[in-house]
Amino acid sequence: xxxxxxxxxxxxxxxxxxxxxxxxxxxxxxxxxxxxxxxxxxxxxxxxxxxxxxxxxxxxxxxxxxxxxxxxxxxxxxxxxxxxxxxxxxxxxxxxxxxxxxxxxxxxxxxxxxxxxxxxxxxxxxxxxxxxxxxxxxxxxxxxxxxxxxxxxxxxxxxxxxxxxxxxxxxxxxxxxxxxxxxxxxxxxxxxxxxxx
Numbered sequence: 001x002x003x004x005x006x007x008x009x010x011x012x013x014x015x016x017x018x019x020x021x022x023x024x025x026x027x028x029x030x031x032x033x034x035x036x037x038x039x040x041x042x043x044x045x046x047x048x049x050x051x052x053x054x055x056x057x058x059x060x061x062x063x064x065x066x067x068x069x070x071x072x073x074x075x076x077x078x079x080x081x082x083x084x085x086x087x088x089x090x091x092x093x094x095x096x097x098x099x100x101x102x103x104x105x106x107x108x109x110x111x112x113x114x115x116x117x118x119x120x121x122x123x124x125x126x127x128x129x130x131x132x133x134x135x136x137x138x139x140x141x142x143x144x145x146x147x148x149x150x151x152x153x154x155x156x157x158x159x160x161x162x163x164x165x166x167x168x169x170x171x172x173x174x175x176x177x178x179x180x181x182x183x184x185x186x187x188x189x190x191x192x193x194x195x196x197x
Contacts, residue, residue, distance in 0.1 A: 005174060016178070018191040021170035033163045040156045047148030065153050069160055070105030074098075077128045077164060078108040084124030090116055097188070111188035121175060121184040121191070125168045132161040 006017040021029070041062075048057050075098070082094045093113040101107040116124075139154030171191055175182065182193040 014195045016193040016195060018171050018174045018193065019189070020167035025170050026166060029163060029166050033159055036159050037156055040152045040159065043152035044149045044156070047152065061149060061153055065157060067104060069157050070101070073131065073157065073161060074106040074108055076131055077161070078110055080127040080130055081110050081124050084127040085112065085120060088120050090114060090120060109188050110186070112186040114185070116184040116186060118175065118180050118182060118184060121186070122172055125172045128161065128165050128168065132158045135161060
């Protein structure tokens with residue numbers, strides 16, 4: 001995946017390629033997410049009843065959660081991106097590509113053929129926030145009748161789903177500066193924006 005921004009002048013307009021988040025942005029995300037995930041892991045561990053199997057139960061909970069997110073979560077993430085194009089001229093031109101990652105998980109990306117309006121592009125990039133919010137809701141509802149470790153593990157999935165959006169959020173922050181002045185194309189691993197002079 002291309003990182004950062006590349007800008008070129010062409011006849012009467014500027015072409016900007018916006019790739020994924022650069023190392024500086026990634027470090028900021030990690031500085032917030034890692035301590036949060038560690039605190040949630042401590043919470044999960046403390047909620048597991050004391051027994052000789054406590055560490056094994058903890059490991060099984062996390063392996064199960066990672067397998068769930070690495071398959072279902074990734075699938076839903078990409079579906080939500082494409083859902084952002086629903087009801088627009090781009091709806092039929094959006095495609096999702098999935099591949100197996102380390103056999104046990106999925107990786108995916110989507111691309112769209114044709115020009116995309118700013119508001120539609122922004123909506124499609126932000127749609128996976130629905131997944132993070134859904135995890136929080138599921139965690140809160142389940143906390144009333146499921147074991148004590150349920151809420152922190154599902155909150156961990158919410159945090160992870162936001163981290164999975166790092167490149168999407170970076171792209172949104174960059175296209176905000178351009179707004180309606182640009183014509184957007186989603187190339188799958190980067191956005192190409194033609195900005196009128």
